[in-house]
Amino acid sequence: MRILMISHAADRTGAPISALQLAREMISLGHELTIILRRDGELGEAYRETAPTHIWRDSPQFDLSDGLSTALRFDPLLAIKCVRSPDRPYCLGRQDRQRTTRLRQEIRNWKPDIIYANTTHCGDVVDELDLDTPIVTHVREMGPTIRALDARRLKSTMNKTDMFLCASRSVMKDLSQDFSVPDAKLRVEPPAVKITPEQMAVADAARGDVNDDLKLGDPDTLIIGAGSLIPRKGPDLFVEAAKTALDRHDGAGRLVFAWLGDGEMMQNLKHTVHEAGIESDVLFPGVKARPYAYFRRASAVLITSREDPYPRVAIEAGMLGVPVLAFADGGGAADLVRNYEAGHLIADFDAKAMGRDVSALVTASRTVDENLSKRVSRGHNPSASASRIVALFESVASTAHQTEPHKKATKP
Missing domain, CATH: 3.40.50.2000 (Glycogen Phosphorylase B;)
Known part of the structure; x- marks a missing residue:
């Protein structure tokens, strides 16, 4: 199975560590991975040693011409926010746009079977990739943190995810009650940890x-x-x-x-x-x-x-x-x-x-x-967790193929 994994970061914190462990286990099970990191970090080298890895946001440059481009692509208000704070989601400068355009075509040619987003914070990458591929999002945030996401990224995550993996029952409850996610799209999968x-x-x-x-x-x-x-x-x-x-x-x-x-x-x-x-x-x-x-x-x-x-x-x-x-x-x-x-x-x-x-x-x-x-x-065995998640991937991908055409990605 070809799995596109999107990690919101490469910091030495819980979600990136868990995603890295999961990537290694999936590869050991014989699956093919490509990884996108929204931003690089301390674990970046470990990701690169594990599978082909791309950095989504790599250039801090964002000038007035980039603001104009953002206004045309999205809206003037977002453009103003990007000029003031270029590190915001969707604020890609010229160099990042050129690189992500090449990456998008490379990923399309690779034809992943599933997209795995390691948190709800990956919606901007999903939007920009604009792939007609089923998406599984691993929700490692509770209601208040999810609600604090910018509206555009939150809409992308909620509308385009085919299945939500919930880190705990508390997360599942928040998604069901606060965001009206149907029970059929919710599964509990706690973080996996390996201590040798x-x-x-x-x-x-x-x-x-x-x-x-x-x-x-x-x-x-x-x-x-x-x-x-x-x-x-x-x-x-x-x-x-x-x-x-x-x-x-x-x-x-x-x-x-x-x-x-x-x-x-x-x-x-x-x-x-x-x-x-x-x-x-x-x-x-x-x-x-x-x-x-x-x-x-x-x-x-x-x-x-x-x-x-x-x-x-x-x-x-x-x-x-x-x-x-x-x-x-x-x-x-x-x-x-x-x-x-x-x-x-x-x-x-x-x-x-x-x-x-x-x-x-x-x-x-x-x-x-x-x-x-x-x-x-x-x-919390990583190997068992990876096996369960891959089985879910296969089920989600199979369902999507049976109901083709799959939901079309739409520009936010």
Whole structure:
């Protein structure tokens, strides 16, 4: 099968990592891939080593003549927005337009059987390619994030997608209720994650390094949070939960909370913990190149997201044998906890209740739960996921061929 994969980015974040793993698995199953990256990034070289890869947006140049061209192709308002902010969707300068025109013809000559878009953010690429090919979109966003898309790209994604793969039941619910997507076009397919035995061994061997980095003693209990320090991820709720847990802690050793990640809220959060007098117990050590060692040292991982379709951090925690505390209405982490008995769920985004549950879930001497690791690993196996997705591709392509002519791509 010829699969055109469109990834919205090549950053070292959840969706691009999952798409890269999926591409490798599909190739191992004998399928032919071509990849388009909306923009290049840290994982770009890994994509290029996997399959023929093209960069959609490669030139930052966009001048007044490009604005005029955009006004003629779309409308004057978009042209004004592009001149002010050339990085917007649909804002292609002359060099990018020339390159994407050649790429479009190359893809048409290649004749893909299916287009796989790794998020809802790929609608502009789908529009510009203008192919009469069935489309499967993997939705890794919840309702509020989808609604925040520009109207043109949102319309493209919703109208041209033949089947939506939903990262979690929460995502499926949002698509059904908020966007009126029929049930027949919805399937749940959670992110797949692969952690090798070698990675586990390296993580275990580095536990002492974690102690040194965070200034922990062997009897101390470590609780982890991870991700970008942005409001959606709820790091402020992590701090609030930590305050409650620290007030209640009376066990052996210290209770230490550490958030792995960086972002816009870093300084405010450090100020908050300083004002509370807990800066030695609530740490923000930044992004870590080898986070698995921190997870294996931890007694629990807190998923404090207010909105998160299925955080990769939660899956990795479970695969590493570490229980998860998450909010019941925060997104896909609830699927993990319910489906794999992976920890505790807290109602109503009650951070204080989460803090109280910390003491019930962990002890300073707890060992890694290898049975939890096996359960979560089986449920998020990349090879099994790729096989299910390819089977869906074949079904969607077959249905489209039986009902030819397929829906015609229309210019937005």
